[in-house]
Amino acid sequence: MSKLVALTGNSALAHAFKQVEPDVYAAYPITPSTQITEEFSEYVADGLVKTEFVPTESEHSAMSACIGAAAAGARAATTTSSQGLALMHEVLYIAASYRLPMIMAVVNRALSGPLNIHADHSDTMGSRDCGWIQIYSEGAQEAYDNLFQAVLIGEHPEVRLPVMVCMDGFIVSHSLEGVELIRDETAKKFIGENKPPFSLLDVDQPVTFGPNDLSDYYTEHRKQQSEAIKNAMPVIREVARRWEEVTGRAYGYFEPYRIEDAEYIVLAIGSVAGTIKDAVDELRQGGLKAGLLKVRVYRPFPGEEIAQAIRNAKAVAVMDRADAFGALGGPLFTDVAAALYDNPDQPHCINYVYGLGGRDVSLENVFGVYHRLEEIARTGKLGQRCQYLTVRSEDHGQEPALEIT
């Protein structure tokens, strides 16, 4: 039995953390993720969880506390956004390379500067290669579901890596949504016991974490890590299958939406998928064979599976909610383009950087993307491969939304 409750994305994740009941939760508040830590600290204060709550003086310390806790054998968790994740950057690598599973909720927000607190993916995209598993959520329900799965994926003995569960700031984190909650006992049974192979606190089996690693062994340790994140692929699928057994909600590496016969496919991550699904439905009514591939698991990147899923399209557009300055396109685009490279009949592939700093993406904007794909397929002319969506190059006059008197 589960119950349907109206929750914001942040409340849904705070509730998930309550049900996971990590041994240690160390965090420093930052917009737009603050509510998660705030509500979770209330659960701790009210005695609803036995978690050791560590209010740290910075995100760098929060991640360091989680690493210490995980090395001691605890199930550790934290939450952050944007600058907080950036401040953690060097320690993120430590968590992954010491092979310490932990869960982190990241509420996606733009990186400064200029200062902006709204949704985009520049924060987590900046951490894409640090060895963490990254799972993105379209809405509050997905974020809630992903958090439980993250526990099992990271702690799997063939994986043993930290996992971040990402959701868009404000658009998801502060919006109410009907969220189906599982029962506490179901949650406990699903995630089970954490079985760390070593603990810093085990005096009978002393262990050193993080010794000096020179050129004779560093490569081998990196190879272990490289294999571990690849091992996560089948584990992610298996954990999703178990989650579906419990909840009836199915997840894969990505969610295909009407792509079986689609000629024009858009690939995107996160909340914008909702808008794109609506656009696909409308375009289909008008006779355009549109489809969407929403990427859920970004690290490890399911390149082969994505290439397989979009290979029959005439043209595809990859939507990036972050630029990768100086690269050949946004982060998702360069990955998708690389995945398509081995395909002899690869579809035309273009890139849009969109939604930066919370800029809204309207249905009309998405129609524009599909119409451009249709035009590329018709004329064979690609034009500019990578561009910004809804960027002003000239000054633009606009009526004020409210008349000021």
Added chain:
Amino acid sequence: MKKIVLRGWKSLPLGGIIPEGGNSHDYATGSWRSCRPVLDADKCIHCLICWIMCPDSSVVVREGKMLGFDLAHCKGCGICDEVCPDKVKCIAMVDEGEAKEAYGDKDMDDQVLPWEPGTY
């Protein structure tokens, strides 16, 4: 020469951890040295100040007696020579190249006086 086994990634403990304690003895750091301490055993008064001050554990002491140096781990910092009392000065820091000519390229055994339990 003892053969060194370089382990492959499949058999290494995860994440570079060392799943055992008390193994720093296995890590010979003596090759870092540019000069080595040489003991004049006749002069030594066994005050053991060098033993206390050695930042490693390279001063070999048994039953309260200073026997010499563990050169497999001594990095040649010279603190033992520095703290040896002025009236004693039984430790000399010798350039490693010269020392190898004089004493041979051997490890700690050559620099420690023979010892059996109960000798002193």
